[in-house]
Amino acid sequence: MQIDAAGLLDTAQFIASPNFDERPAGTHISLLVIHNISLPPNEFGGNGVLELFTNQIDPYAHPYYQSLQGLKVSAHFFIRRDGLIIQFVPCNMRAWHAGVSSWQGKERCNDFSIGIELEGSDTMPFTDAQYAMLIAVTQCLCSRYPIQHIVGHADIAPGRKTDPGPRFDWQKYASSLGDHEYLKTISCS
Numbered sequence: 487m488q489i490d491a492a493g494l495l496d497t498a499q500f501i502a503s504p505n506f507d508e509r510p511a512g513t514h515i516s517l518l519v520i521h522n523i524s525l526p527p528n529e530f531g532g533n534g535v536l537e538l539f540t541n542q543i544d545p546y547a548h549p550y551y552q553s554l555q556g557l558k559v560s561a562h563f564f565i566r567r568d569g570l571i572i573q574f575v576p577c578n579m580r581a582w583h584a585g586v587s588s589w590q591g592k593e594r595c596n597d598f599s600i601g602i603e604l605e606g607s608d609t610m611p612f613t614d615a616q617y618a619m620l621i622a623v624t625q626c627l628c629s630r631y632p633i634q635h636i637v638g639h640a641d642i643a644p645g646r647k648t649d650p651g652p653r654f655d656w657q658k659y660a661s662s663l664g665d666h667e668y669l670k671t672i673s674c675s
């Protein structure tokens with residue numbers, strides 16, 4: 487598994503999202519943010535997330551989708567229940583996944599982070615295939631960028647966001663990563 491100079495992962499299917507822009511000049515990518523998402527909520531395997539990240543969601547396809555109308559969001563990666571990985575934004579660019587957020591006093595976490603969405607919800611465990619892919623991607627990203635902290639969306643937007651939620655196994659994830667020269671924090675919330 488490799489990431490090229492533009493920040494594209496060779497094993498990912500690339501589906502371009504229009505929801506991105508430049509990172510501020512001189513930004514080091516130092517944070518990895520783990521999320522969960524499913525659309526419709528708690529339903530897996532459909533195209534809702536792909537449609538959301540490409541501004542193609544049909545607000546009439548599901549009652550919940552009306553609340554998503556006009557939303558311009560994206561993440562760098564989306565890992566399906568079967569471990570398939572899709573990339574929407576090259577890592578060198580800023581994806582729009584964190585929203586209003588701060589980590590250790592630094593606001594606008596989108597500026598300096600990479601966002602990984604796991605297909606899932608706060609109430610269901612994630613699959614072994616998802617952990618395997620997440621761990622492989624994390625190792626790849628940590629070897630390519632000076633990632634210092636790995637956190638959940640809830641850690642950078644407390645009170646506003648809860649993902650990846652209580653069913654995400656931080657211990658399992660952390661223990662599989664081993665020692666990394668840059669990594670200072672991995673959330674255990």
Ligand SMILES: [Zn+2]
Nearest residue numbers: 521522639649
């Ligand atoms: Zn999130």
